[in-house]
Amino acid sequence: MKIFNTSQIQKWDAYTIKAEQITSLDLMERAATACFDWLTEHVTFHNRRICFFCGVGNNGGDGLVMARKCLEKGYAVSVYIVHFSSSQSEDFKKNLQRLIDLKATINHLVEDNSSFNLKESDLIIDAIFGTGMSRDISGFTSEIIQLINQTGKEVIAIDMPSGLSTSSLLKNDGMVIKASTTLTFQCPKLNLLLPDYFKYYGEVVLINIGLSESFSSVEPSSMFYVDANFIKSFFIKRKKFDHKGTFGHSLLIGGSFGKIGAIVLATKAAIGAGSGLTTAFIPKCGYDILQTSVPEAMVEIDNDLELAYFNYKVNPTVIGLGMGMGTSEKTIEGFYRFLKHNSTPLVIDADAINILSKKPSFLELLPPETILTPHPKELERLIGKWSNDYEKIDLMTDFTEKHNCILVNKGANTLVVYKKEKYFNSTGNPGLAKGGSGDVLTGMITGLLAQKYTALQASILGIYLHGKAADCALEKGISEESLTASDVIQHIDNAFAFFSSKTIKK
Ligand SMILES: NC(=O)C1=CN([C@@H]2O[C@H](COP(=O)(O)OP(=O)(O)OC[C@H]3O[C@@H](n4cnc5c(N)ncnc54)[C@H](OP(=O)(O)O)[C@@H]3O)[C@@H](O)[C@H]2O)[C@@H](O)CC1
Numbered sequence: 067m068k069i070f071n072t073s074q075i076q077k078w079d080a081y082t083i084k085a086e087q088i089t090s091l092d093l094m095e096r097a098a099t100a101c102f103d104w105l106t107e108h109v110t111f112h113n114r115r116i117c118f119f120c121g122v123g124n125n126g127g128d129g130l131v132m133a134r135k136c137l138e139k140g141y142a143v144s145v146y147i148v149h150f151s152s153s154q155s156e157d158f159k160k161n162l163q164r165l166i167d168l169k170a171t172i173n174h175l176v177e178d179n180s181s182f183n184l185k186e187s188d189l190i191i192d193a194i195f196g197t198g199m200s201r202d203i204s205g206f207t208s209e210i211i212q213l214i215n216q217t218g219k220e221v222i223a224i225d226m227p228s229g230l231s232t233s234s235l236l237k238n239d240g241m242v243i244k245a246s247t248t249l250t251f252q253c254p255k256l257n258l259l260l261p262d263y264f265k266y267y268g269e270v271v272l273i274n275i276g277l278s279e280s281f282s283s284v285e286p287s288s289m290f291y292v293d294a295n296f297i298k299s300f301f302i303k304r305k306k307f308d309h310k311g312t313f314g315h316s317l318l319i320g321g322s323f324g325k326i327g328a329i330v331l332a333t334k335a336a337i338g339a340g341s342g343l344t345t346a347f348i349p350k351c352g353y354d355i356l357q358t359s360v361p362e363a364m365v366e367i368d369n370d371l372e373l374a375y376f377n378y379k380v381n382p383t384v385i386g387l388g389m390g391m392g393t394s395e396k397t398i399e400g401f402y403r404f405l406k407h408n409s410t411p412l413v414i415d416a417d418a419i420n421i422l423s424k425k426p427s428f429l430e431l432l433p434p435e436t437i438l439t440p441h442p443k444e445l446e447r448l449i450g451k452w453s454n455d456y457e458k459i460d461l462m463t464d465f466t467e468k469h470n471c472i473l474v475n476k477g478a479n480t481l482v483v484y485k486k487e488k489y490f491n492s493t494g495n496p497g498l499a500k501g502g503s504g505d506v507l508t509g510m511i512t513g514l515l516a517q518k519y520t521a522l523q524a525s526i527l528g529i530y531l532h533g534k535a536a537d538c539a540l541e542k543g544i545s546e547e548s549l550t551a552s553d554v555i556q557h558i559d560n561a562f563a564f565f566s567s568k569t570i571k572k
Pocket residue numbers: 075076078079093094097121122123124125126127128150151155194195196197198199200201202203204224225226251252275
C-alpha cells in the first residue's frame with residue numbers, strides 16, 4: 067500500500083468525489099460511519115459518556131457525524147466545539163445543524179471560555195485537527211490539548227492525533243493529543259509509523275473509507291506500507307517441475323565459541339524460507355551442533371578455530387554472514403580477504419556490520435545491492451547518530467545511495483530503505499524484541515534471495531514473513547513474553563500459507 071502525504075490525500079478525496087459522483091458530505095458520512103462502526107465493536111458504552119472534541123474543519127465534521135450516530139443509538143454524548151478559527155468548513159456547518167436539529171447539547175470552547183469537566187469513566191474522541199493541521203497550535207487550543215492530555219483518559223483520535231501532521235517533523239513537541247488509538251483513514255501516514263511519535267498515536271487502526279483504488283495505483287509515491295496485498299504483487303508461487311536447484315544455494319557464515327546458536331537459527335530460517343540447498347560455514351567448535359540440530363544443512367568448517375580463512379568449497383547463490391561471528395583481529399582480516407574476492411550477493415548482519423562500522427573502507431568492497439540488517443545500535447555505529455526519525459531516514463537514504471546497498475532497520479514497523487524508496491513493515495509484535503530474532507531474519511532474507519527474488523524483494527518479503535510468523539505464533543497461544551526465535555522459525559510455514567497454500571480438499 068502506498069503512503070501518501072496531505073496534498074495527495076486531498077487529491078485522492080477530490081478524485082473519489084468526482085469518480086463516484088458523490089458529495090464531500092457523503093464521503094464524510096461514510097468515513098465517520100466506518101469509525102462509529104469500529105467504536106461499537108471495540109468500546110463499551112455502558113455507564114459511560116463519549117466526549118467529542120471537534121474542531122471547525124472537516125475533522126470536526128467527522129466527530130459531529132459520529133456524535134449524531136451515538137445519540138441515535140441512545141448513548142450518552144457530550145460535544146465540545148473548539149473554535150480555533152472563525153471560518154468553519156461547509157460540511158462541518160451542515161453536520162452541526164443536524165446535531166442541533168436532534169436537540170443535542172453543544173458546548174462551545176472559545177478563547178475566554180475554554181473550560182470543561184470530565185468524569186472518571188469518560189471516553190474522549192479527538193476530532194479537533196486531522197490532515198488539515200498545517201502550522202503550530204497556539205492559544206487556547208493548545209491549552210485544551212494539554213488539559214485533555216493531563217486527564218490521562220482514554221483518547222481515540224480520528225484520522226490523526228490533533229497537532230501531528232501527516233508527514234513533516236514535529237517542531238512543537240508536547241502540543242499533540244496523546245491518543246491510545248488512532249483511527250486513520252484509508253492509508254497509513256508517515257508520522258503514524260515513526261517511533262518518535264508513538265507516544266501520540268498509540269495503536270493505529272486503518273479505516274477503509276472506500277476511496278477510489280484506481281487513484282492509488284497511478285499516484286506515485288516512494289513510500290510503502292508492506293501489507294499482504296503488497297507481498298502478493300510479487301510473490302513467486304512454486305511450479306510443479308521446480309527442483310532444489312531452482313531455489314538456489316544459501317551459504318550462512320557465522321558462529322564462534324559460545325555463539326553457535328546464532329548460526330543454527332539463521333541456517334534453520336534460510337531453509338524455512340525456501341532455500342533449495344543450504345550450507346553453514348562455521349568454526350570447528352560448532353560442527354557437531356550444526357550437524358545434529360540442522361540435518362537438512364551441509365556444514366563446512368574454517369581452517370582456524372575461529373572464522374579466519376573463509377575457505378568454503380561450495381559455490382553458493384547467496385551468502386548471509388555475521389551472526390555470532392565475533393570481531394577478533396583474525397576474523398576482521400579474514401573478512402577483508404573474503405570481501406576482496408567475493409562477488410556473490412550478500413546479506414550482512416551483526417558482527418559483520420560492526421566490522422564494517424570499524425573499517426568503513428571495507429564498504430567499497432560490497433557487491434551491488436548488498437543487504438545490511440542492523441538493529442538500531444548497529445545502525446547508529448554504521449551511519450552515525452541522529453536526533454530524530456527524519457534525520458535517521460535521511461542518513462539511511464544517503465548511506466544506501468553512497469554504497470548502493472539496502473538497509474533493513476529492525477524494530478517495530480521494520481524499515482527497509484533503498485535510496486529514495488522506503489518500505490515500512492505491517493507485521494510483527496513486541497515478542498520479537500529478544501535475542502535470536504535478528505539471526506532468524508537474516509537467515510530468512512538469505513534464503514529468499516537464493517530464490518528468484520531481487521535483493522529489495524527478498525528484504526521486503528523477509529521482514530513481512532518474519533513478523534507474520536511471530537504474529538501466527540501468538541495466534542496459536544504463545545505469549546509476547548515467551549515467544550522465542552525458534553517459535554518464529556516454526557511458524558514460517560503459517561506465514562507463507564497466506565500466499566502459497568493449496569488447500570487439499572478431501
Ligand atoms: N479523504 C479523506 O481522507 C477524508 C477526510 N475527511 C476528514 O477531513 C479532515 C481534513 O479536513 P480539513 O482539511 O478541513 O482539515 P482539519 O484537519 O479539519 O483542520 C481544519 C482547519 O484548521 C486550520 N488549521 C490548521 N492548522 C491550524 C492551527 N495550528 N491552528 C488553527 N487552525 C489551524 C486549517 O485551516 P486554515 O486556517 O489553514 O485555512 C484547516 O483547514 C481529515 O483529517 C478527515 O478527518 C473526511 O471527512 C472525508 C474524507
